[in-house]
Amino acid sequence: MPTYPTVTVSNMELTPMQVKFQGPSDTGPSDLGGTLGNVVISSKYSKAEIKADQFGTTVLDRRVSGYSMTVTTELAEMNRKYLLSVIYPHGSLVSTGTQAFDWNTKVGDGDLSNAGVLTLHPLDAAPTDVSHDWTFYKACASAESEFTFGPTEQVKPKIVWNILPDMDFVPARFARFGDTSL
Amino acid sequence: MSARNLTELPTDLVSNFIQANISASLAAMRAERTVDGNNTLVNVEPPPSESYFIYSKAKAYRAPAIFTVPQGFKFKLTRGQNHVNGTLAMIVSAVVEDRDATKLSRKAWRYLDVLHELMQGTVLEDTNDRVRCTVNVTDARYSSDLAMKDNMGDIFRKEVALDLDIEVYQEL
Numbered sequence: 241m242p243t244y245p246t247v248t249v250s251n252m253e254l255t256p257m258q259v260k261f262q263g264p265s266d267t268g269p270s271d272l273g274g275t276l277g278n279v280v281i282s283s284k285y286s287k288a289e290i291k292a293d294q295f296g297t298t299v300l301d302r303r304v305s306g307y308s309m310t311v312t313t314e315l316a317e318m319n320r321k322y323l324l325s326v327i328y329p330h331g332s333l334v335s336t337g338t339q340a341f342d343w344n345t346k347v348g349d350g351d352l353s354n355a356g357v358l359t360l361h362p363l364d365a366a367p368t369d370v371s372h373d374w375t376f377y378k379a380c381a382s383a384e385s386e387f388t389f390g391p392t393e394q395v396k397p398k399i400v401w402n403i404l405p406d407m408d409f410v411p412a413r414f415a416r417f418g419d420t421s422l
Numbered sequence: 423m424s425a426r427n428l429t430e431l432p433t434d435l436v437s438n439f440i441q442a443n444i445s446a447s448l449a450a451m452r453a454e455r456t457v458d459g460n461n462t463l464v465n466v467e468p469p470p471s472e473s474y475f476i477y478s479k480a481k482a483y484r485a486p487a488i489f490t491v492p493q494g495f496k497f498k499l500t501r502g503q504n505h506v507n508g509t510l511a512m513i514v515s516a517v518v519e520d521r522d523a524t525k526l527s528r529k530a531w532r533y534l535d536v537l538h539e540l541m542q543g544t545v546l547e548d549t550n551d552r553v554r555c556t557v558n559v560t561d562a563r564y565s566s567d568l569a570m571k572d573n574m575g576d577i578f579r580k581e582v583a584l585d586l587d588i589e590v591y592q593e594l
Contacts, residue, residue: 247505249554249591250547364545364556 253372255364259313261326261379263356272323274316276396279360281374282310283415309403309414311358311376314396318387327399328383329354351380355404376415377406429492432510432555432590435546437474437490440514440537444468444488447536455532464528465520466536478513485519485579486533495590506592510555514541515583526580534562534582541584554591561585 257279260269287302315323324341325333330349334340358379362372379401387397405412445468452466473487480487490512497508516533520526538559546555565581 244594245504247591247593248551249505249593250551252554252591254556254589255545256543363543 253362253364255362257313257374258361258363260359260361261356262359263326263329264354266356269357269359270322272315272317272326273320275313276316276394277314277398279311279313281360282308282312284308307405307414309376311360311379311401311403312398314398316394316396318395318397323397327381327385327397329381330383351402352378352404355380358401358403370419370421372418373420374415374417375420376401376403377409377413378404380404426506426594427553427592428495428506428590429510431548431553432546432588433476433490433492433512435548435553435555436512436514436541436557436586436588437476437488439544439546440488440490440540441469441471441474443540444536447539448532451532451536451539463522464525464532466529466532469516485517487517488537489513489515489517489583491515505594506590508590510586510588510590512586512588513583514586515581517579517581519579521578526578530564530580530582534564534584537582537584538562541586552592556589558587558589559584560587 257275259272259275259279261272262269284307285304286306286308288305289299290301290303291298292300315327317323321333321339321341325331328341328343329351330344330346332342332344334342355378358376360374361367361370365372382400382402385397385399387395389395403414405414448466448468467486469486469488470484473483473485475483475487475489476491478489478491480489491514493511493513495508495510497506501507514537516530516537518526518529518533520529541557542559544557546557547553561584563583563585565583
């Protein structure tokens with residue numbers, strides 16, 4: 241008789257995400273609207289190899305030497321100028337009514353001072369169900385993108401958020417998958 | 423291990439979900455559509471409970487009617503799974519009826535809108551947590567306007583269909 245693995249299908253996920261961002265000067269999170277190209281979360285602990293001459297090139301252990309995390313997606317609502325201020329945090333959003341966006345030189349401006357809270361909420365969960373939300377405490381866009389205008393494909397600037405550690409937590413925390421109130 | 427339920431359970435989940443939610447969706451859509459001169463005369467009543475079918479060759483039924491008919495199942499073995507992780511192709515269609523051709527067309531389009539709203543991205547699970555289905559709508563189709571004049575049933579009826587790709591996850 242064959243073996244049957246225990247599989248809990250309710251733990252499987254297939255869903256787009258709602259993407260919300262609250263910048264350092266925003267009063268609350270802002271839904272960034274439509275996205276394209278999926279939402280990709282990349283996470284990596286860098287490790288240093290531990291070796292000893294007596295074992296040659298054999299890796300005896302690996303120790304954490306750093307951590308990096310990025311969130312990537314494409315924003316669909318090109319004409320919403322607030323989104324440009326998210327993609328390019330070192331630029332300037334002009335006025336609050338009919339808006340404009342300026343790219344200016346801002347030599348010396350830092351990612352940490354422009355970092356905000358990025359939240360990803362799965363669309364297949366109820367709006368108040370945050371048990372499978374991804375929250376990134378200090379997210380700042382890489383400030384690099386491109387806009388392709390043409391007759392066959394819509395404009396969808398790419399955004400890559402670099403996630404920085406939030407030092408208010410001990411140990412410093414990059415992100416949480418789950419309810420942040422726990 | 424649980425007994426396999428590849429088609430019956432997902433089909434029932436889709437059909438029951440539509441039956442449970444279509445009345446509210448039709449009412450919301452009716453309230454939302456702006457008056458276009460014909461709006462108030464396009465009756466988008468919910469289908470009667472006996473007009474839900476899981477096969478395509480139903481006869482002598484009352485419209486509107488909803489058909490949820492499986493077409494095929496691809497097991498997608500290239501995913502490397504140790505459980506059932508495949509795609510069930512299904513057609514969900516609505517057959518509507520009206521004596522006025524213009525109202526008939528609008529009625530059909532509105533049922534299409536409601537079905538898409540109910541189906542796209544919907545996640546369905548059975549109460550025993552054996553099957554999880556995620557519904558994606560891939561295409562929408564409209565029945566031909568060309569009807570034989572001696573086929574009175576076709577003149578007053580129109581069908582709209584959604585092609586679904588339902589991702590089905592199930593334990594072996």
